[in-house]
Every structure is written in structure tokens, then in C-alpha cells.
Amino acid sequence: MSAPALAPPGGEDHVISVRGLVNRFGTQVVHDGVDIDIRRGEVIGIIGGSGAGKSVLMRSILGLQRFQAGRVWWFGQEVATLADEQRRSLERRVGVMFQDGALFSSLNVLENVMVPLKEHTRLDEHFIADLARMKIALVGLPPDAADKFPEQLSGGMRKRAGLARSLALDPEVVFFDEPTSGLDPIGAAAFDELVATLHEALHITVILITHDLDSVYRICERVAVLADSRVIALDTPEKVQVMDHPWIRQCFQGPRARMAYTQAQTLKSAATTP
Amino acid sequence: MVIAEFERLESEDGYVLRLKGDWTVAGLPAIEERTRDLHARERPVRIDASELARLDTAGALLLVQRWLGAQPWPPMEHLRPADRDLLELVGERMASPRPKKRRVYGLLPLAERAGIAAENATRQFLLLVGFGGQTLLTFLAILVGKRKLRWTSAVHHMERAGLDAVPIVCLLSFLVGAVVAFLGATVLADFGAQVFTVELVSFSFMREFGVLLTAIMIAGRSGSAYTAEIGMMRAREEIDAIRSLGMDPIELLVVPRVIALVTVLPVLSFLAVLSGILGGALVGSTELGISPGLFLARMQETAELRHFVVGLVKAPVFAVLIALVGCLEGLKVRASAESVGRHTTSSVVQAIFLVILLDALFAIVFMELDV
Known part of the structure; x- marks a missing residue:
């Protein structure tokens, strides 16, 4: 079973498009013809089992990793054909929150958030510091976290600080690599909430690489399923969960999935009925 | 990208601030430098956003920091609801400026630091x-x-x-x-x-x-x-x-x-x-x-x-x-x-x-x- 072939990517409506992506490590095939389109302004989840190549897909799209075949477009422009300068200006429109924040360990949180602003803008240092403090508040960190070093923060706070840094340049698209992994259920729910809020307020396109079904049901408008080295499904969570594929069945119809689903439904209905 | 600009239109009861261009991180440096001594003390009676092309968090922060100050804000015309939400979010999360920590110099602190260093060396x-x-x-x-x-x-x-x-x-x-x-x-x-x-x-x-x-x-x-x-x-x-x-x-x-x-x-x-x-x-x-x-x-x-x-x-x-x-x-x-x-x-x-x-x-x- 495979997703219907996608039309060639067109226009600014698709912020990111991938066609025929192939990734192999030695004899191990991770991707064999991955196609995906990400629409402007949506929250899309990319899910798949461990080792299905979720992170490899993200790294390939971001150009952090070479792939054997395939084409990638950012904002309607093919990445491989871009000159260095153009590419760098597009890169500023894409942010990434890495799994453990990937903060620079020799800088404190404030300095971490200031790095991209200092590097890419000609703004005054004081204003940059104010802006960075605001971003730190935006991701829900207390003001005194700004002076702390990454090693002094908890895992959840490090993720938030990493998010603040990825938002520094007001990107239009933000990748979240396993944002809720390693967080307790309350922390994870709070982080999902934060992602939803930022999506709403900053109008960012959110790409959520996850295996947390709670997050998928709570905030994703569409979900892409990576299995058998390709995208086997790309639709709303409600439609994907009833598809007939062994991995989807196992993933979406287990006890954990049912719980996540009912919980999300009650939350949604609670939100709509005042 | 269009550089951010603003215009001050005087009227009988104050002035109207008209925003122009891209109020984004890239378009901002010029006006940021020019308005450094504004601290939202003299606030506009009205904001006119009809010529505002884009607004991001940096632009919103500048606007709040230099012109708007604390809520309630003056009426804003032609501001897109999305940008209004952004402004409100930024205004709410804006940190108040904090006093800087200063390092104290002098003989006594010097002795103190020397003492700490000696103690540290012994401990090591x-x-x-x-x-x-x-x-x-x-x-x-x-x-x-x-x-x-x-x-x-x-x-x-x-x-x-x-x-x-x-x-x-x-x-x-x-x-x-x-x-x-x-x-x-x-x-x-x-x-x-x-x-x-x-x-x-x-x-x-x-x-x-x-x-x-x-x-x-x-x-x-x-x-x-x-x-x-x-x-x-x-x-x-x-x-x-x-x-x-x-x-x-x-x-x-x-x-x-x-x-x-x-x-x-x-x-x-x-x-x-x-x-x-x-x-x-x-x-x-x-x-x-x-x-x-x-x-x-x-x-x-x-x-x-x-x-x-x-x-x-x-x-x-x-x-x-x-x-x-x-x-x-x-x-x-x-x-x-x-x-x-x-x-x-x-x-x-x-x-x-x-x-x-x-x-x-x-x-x-x-x-x-x-x-």
C-alpha cells in the first residue's frame, strides 16, 4: 500500500516538498522514495517506529545529511539548485528544535538565544538582549533561567530554551525533533500546549517529528506515517488511524493509542463547549 | 524586503503613528537605532497600520518598547487581527529591564578573591x-x-x-x-x-x-x-x-x-x-x-x-x-x-x-x- 503519487510541487503554498528521497546506509535502506508536501501554516506530525527514519528525513530536508537520490524544495525553490547566499537566507526562515535542545554548553541561555540574532542581524546588542529575554518568556521559562547554563537546567527547560533559540529569527517553519520525549505526561502536555500557542500566535508551520500519539491527537492537523521506507499515509489523524496497515494497526489501535484518542476527544469537546 | 519606516503625523490632541514597510528582524535595524531614546513616555493617540507590510516579534517588541508601553494601548487602525494578537502576546511577555550585576573592584574584594583562590588551591x-x-x-x-x-x-x-x-x-x-x-x-x-x-x-x-x-x-x-x-x-x-x-x-x-x-x-x-x-x-x-x-x-x-x-x-x-x-x-x-x-x-x-x-x-x- 502506498500513498497516491503527489503532483510536482508548486508555488509558495507548500513550504517544504520532498520527492523520491532515497537514503541508504550500507545495505540498510532507510528511505526508498519518500514523497511529502508540507502546507503553509499547518501542524503536521511525522510518526513512525524507532528506526523508521524520522530523524533522517528531517536531517535530509534540512541539508544536514546527504541523500542518495531525490529532490527537496523549500518555499518552492529546489535546494540543490540554490547558490550559497540564497540558501542561507532560506535557512533563516526554517528553525529546528533538537531533541535535547542542543544548546551551546559554554553559553548561558540568554547568550544562546542571542547567537543567531547577533550573527544574522545588524540590531543593537541591547535590543537583541531584550528580544532574547522576550523569547525566553515566550517559551514559558522564568526570567532567572536566562542567566543559567544548560547544565543547570532540567531536560524540559533545556528543550524550551532550545525552542527559544530556534525561534530567535522568527522562522516560518519550525521542526520539532521528539519535543515530548523524556518529559513527564504533564510536562509533555504543557509542551504540546506551547507548540499550539506558538503556532497560533506566530503563524509558524510546525513539523512535529514524534512517536507520542498524545501530541498527534492533541495538536496535529495532518499526520504522515513513515513505514516500509516510505510515507505510507498522509491525512488527518482520524482518517489515518483506521487505515489498514500492520504498523498503523499496531500503533493506533493498541491500548495506549485508544487512551490518547479518547483523552484528546474529551479535551477537544471541553474546549468547544463553554 | 522593505525597510521598516514610521511617520509621525501631528494632530491637535497628540500625534498619530503610521507604520510602514516590514517591521521584521531584517527590516528593523535602522529605526531601532534612531529611536533608542524613546521609552514610550510620549504615546501616540492612534496607530495607523494601513501601510504595515509585515510584523514579527522583533517589530512588535520595538513598537511596544518605544511607543506603546503598558496596556491599555491607543486604538490601532487597519491592524490585521493576527498582528494584533502578536502584539498582545509580546506586550504580555516582555520582560521588564533588569539592573545589571556589577563587579566590585578595590583592595578588599581583591583580598577576598585571593583568599578564595588560595583556599581553592589547597582544597584541590x-x-x-x-x-x-x-x-x-x-x-x-x-x-x-x-x-x-x-x-x-x-x-x-x-x-x-x-x-x-x-x-x-x-x-x-x-x-x-x-x-x-x-x-x-x-x-x-x-x-x-x-x-x-x-x-x-x-x-x-x-x-x-x-x-x-x-x-x-x-x-x-x-x-x-x-x-x-x-x-x-x-x-x-x-x-x-x-x-x-x-x-x-x-x-x-x-x-x-x-x-x-x-x-x-x-x-x-x-x-x-x-x-x-x-x-x-x-x-x-x-x-x-x-x-x-x-x-x-x-x-x-x-x-x-x-x-x-x-x-x-x-x-x-x-x-x-x-x-x-x-x-x-x-x-x-x-x-x-x-x-x-x-x-x-x-x-x-x-x-x-x-x-x-x-x-x-x-x-x-x-x-x-x-x-
Whole structure:
């Protein structure tokens, strides 16, 4: 079973498009013809089992990793054909929150958030510091976290600080690599909430690489399923969960999935009925 | 991209602020610089956003910081609802400016900092002594069979710190030997005592240079490696994992490294002595007219075994020191890349300092003992 072939990517409506992506490590095939389109302004989840190549897909799209075949477009422009300068200006429109924040360990949180602003803008240092403090508040960190070093923060706070840094340049698209992994259920729910809020307020396109079904049901408008080295499904969570594929069945119809689903439904209905 | 601009339209009851262009991180620098002394004291009566192309958090922050101030805000015309939400979010999360911490200078704080530094140095030294004691106890426990000696690890470190270091140690000593011979010959030639170059090279290498050069090389090569290795393990919580699995990091990591260095440093020192003398002999035969045969004969005549023993006896002591300092600094590392670097530097500096200090003490002791 495979997703219907996608039309060639067109226009600014698709912020990111991938066609025929192939990734192999030695004899191990991770991707064999991955196609995906990400629409402007949506929250899309990319899910798949461990080792299905979720992170490899993200790294390939971001150009952090070479792939054997395939084409990638950012904002309607093919990445491989871009000159260095153009590419760098597009890169500023894409942010990434890495799994453990990937903060620079020799800088404190404030300095971490200031790095991209200092590097890419000609703004005054004081204003940059104010802006960075605001971003730190935006991701829900207390003001005194700004002076702390990454090693002094908890895992959840490090993720938030990493998010603040990825938002520094007001990107239009933000990748979240396993944002809720390693967080307790309350922390994870709070982080999902934060992602939803930022999506709403900053109008960012959110790409959520996850295996947390709670997050998928709570905030994703569409979900892409990576299995058998390709995208086997790309639709709303409600439609994907009833598809007939062994991995989807196992993933979406287990006890954990049912719980996540009912919980999300009650939350949604609670939100709509005042 | 259009550069951000604004226009101030005076009216009878105040002024209207008209926003133009891209109020984004890229378009902002010019007006940010121009409005630096505005602190939202004189607020507009109205905002006109009809010509505002784009707004991001940076633009919103500037607008709130320089013109709007705290809520309630003046009415805003033609502002897109999305931008209005953004402005409100930014206004709500904007941090109030905080006073900067200032460092105090003066005599008293200077004394205070000096005191803290001295206290710290003492504590580090005690820590090293304590760590040495702990390692010794673990070693004794191994001897009586209560703990295990990790042979694989010890041999592995012997190969890396010993065998792999042979070429560089030999080359270095060879070169220093040649230099000493040259230097000696130049000075001694004035007295017509060129042949004493043999004693100069052989004594200095057997008593001091052989072991000292090797110890410094090993401190830079293996001591730093120990710190970085153990430091990374510490940063990635591997040391905690070892403890939680009921194993002892000293037994597992420190003792094998100490044993490895104690074994290989004397051997390397011996090779360094040989290479140094070889270097001296080469210079002697090519430049000073002392044939290798004469060199050897004179060495046999003058050099006593005690010089050789005095030199080599220091090697195991230096080895223990280098290994302990390297491992201890590694265990002090905290979870940051910078910390690994700082402790690696500190490990090499400490090890070399202690080696030279101890060497000086040895020299005094041996002189008093008359050996």
C-alpha cells in the first residue's frame, strides 16, 4: 500500500516538498522514495517506529545529511539548485528544535538565544538582549533561567530554551525533533500546549517529528506515517488511524493509542463547549 | 524586503503613528537605532497600520518598547487581527529591564578573591592526595584479591600510552641529545675539554633529561587523553552508570591507567636515555671528532650505574602523578564542552608543574644523599 503519487510541487503554498528521497546506509535502506508536501501554516506530525527514519528525513530536508537520490524544495525553490547566499537566507526562515535542545554548553541561555540574532542581524546588542529575554518568556521559562547554563537546567527547560533559540529569527517553519520525549505526561502536555500557542500566535508551520500519539491527537492537523521506507499515509489523524496497515494497526489501535484518542476527544469537546 | 519606516503625523490632541514597510528582524535595524531614546513616555493617540507590510516579534517588541508601553494601548487602525494578537502576546511577555550585576573592584574584594583562590588551591591539593589514597586502597584490595584487576584495559592503555609513544619520545630525546652535545662542545672547546661532552650528554640524560622529557611528553599525550576520555564519560553520565551498576570507577578506570603508566614510563625513559645519548654521539662523531668507539669507551669509564638508577627511579613516581592528575581532572568535569577543555588544560599544566617540582625535590634529596 502506498500513498497516491503527489503532483510536482508548486508555488509558495507548500513550504517544504520532498520527492523520491532515497537514503541508504550500507545495505540498510532507510528511505526508498519518500514523497511529502508540507502546507503553509499547518501542524503536521511525522510518526513512525524507532528506526523508521524520522530523524533522517528531517536531517535530509534540512541539508544536514546527504541523500542518495531525490529532490527537496523549500518555499518552492529546489535546494540543490540554490547558490550559497540564497540558501542561507532560506535557512533563516526554517528553525529546528533538537531533541535535547542542543544548546551551546559554554553559553548561558540568554547568550544562546542571542547567537543567531547577533550573527544574522545588524540590531543593537541591547535590543537583541531584550528580544532574547522576550523569547525566553515566550517559551514559558522564568526570567532567572536566562542567566543559567544548560547544565543547570532540567531536560524540559533545556528543550524550551532550545525552542527559544530556534525561534530567535522568527522562522516560518519550525521542526520539532521528539519535543515530548523524556518529559513527564504533564510536562509533555504543557509542551504540546506551547507548540499550539506558538503556532497560533506566530503563524509558524510546525513539523512535529514524534512517536507520542498524545501530541498527534492533541495538536496535529495532518499526520504522515513513515513505514516500509516510505510515507505510507498522509491525512488527518482520524482518517489515518483506521487505515489498514500492520504498523498503523499496531500503533493506533493498541491500548495506549485508544487512551490518547479518547483523552484528546474529551479535551477537544471541553474546549468547544463553554 | 522593505525597510521598516514610521511617520509621525501631528494632530491637535497628540500625534498619530503610521507604520510602514516590514517591521521584521531584517527590516528593523535602522529605526531601532534612531529611536533608542524613546521609552514610550510620549504615546501616540492612534496607530495607523494601513501601510504595515509585515510584523514579527522583533517589530512588535520595538513598537511596544518605544511607543506603546503598558496596556491599555491607543486604538490601532487597519491592524490585521493576527498582528494584533502578536502584539498582545509580546506586550504580555516582555520582560521588564533588569539592573545589571556589577563587579566590585578595590583592595578588599581583591583580598577576598585571593583568599578564595588560595583556599581553592589547597582544597584541590587535598583532593588529589585523597584521590591518591583511594586509588592506593583499591590497588591493595586488588592485591589481596578482593577486587579484580582489569587486565584488558591495562594492556590496552599500555599500548596506547607506551608503544604508540615510542617514536615521538625517541625522536624528541635524540634531538635534545644532539642539541646538548652541540651546546656543551661550544662551551667546553674554550677549555680544550671537548671530550667532556660525553659526560655532559650521558650524565644529563641518565639523571635528568631522559625521564623528564618522557614525563612531560606523556603528561601532554596521555594525561590529557585520560582527562578528556573520563571527562566525556562523566558528562554523558557514564560514570554514574558505572556506580549505579555496582561497579567502582576507580577500579575500572583509574587503576588500569595508573598501572599502565607505571609500567611504560620507565621503559620509555630508558629508550629516551638511549636516544639522547645516540643523538649526542652522532653530533660527537660528525662535528667534534669524537668517534663512536671513543664515545663508548669514555662513557664506560666515567658513567656509573648510580646515575642511571637515580634517573630511572623517578619514572614510576612521575607516572603515578600524571595518571592520577589526569583521571582526577576527568572526574571533575561537568556536563559542558567547555568544562572538558578547561579540565584538560588544567590536567596538563598541573601534571607538568608537579613533575618539574618533584624533579627539583629529587635533585636536592639526591645531592644531600650524595648519590
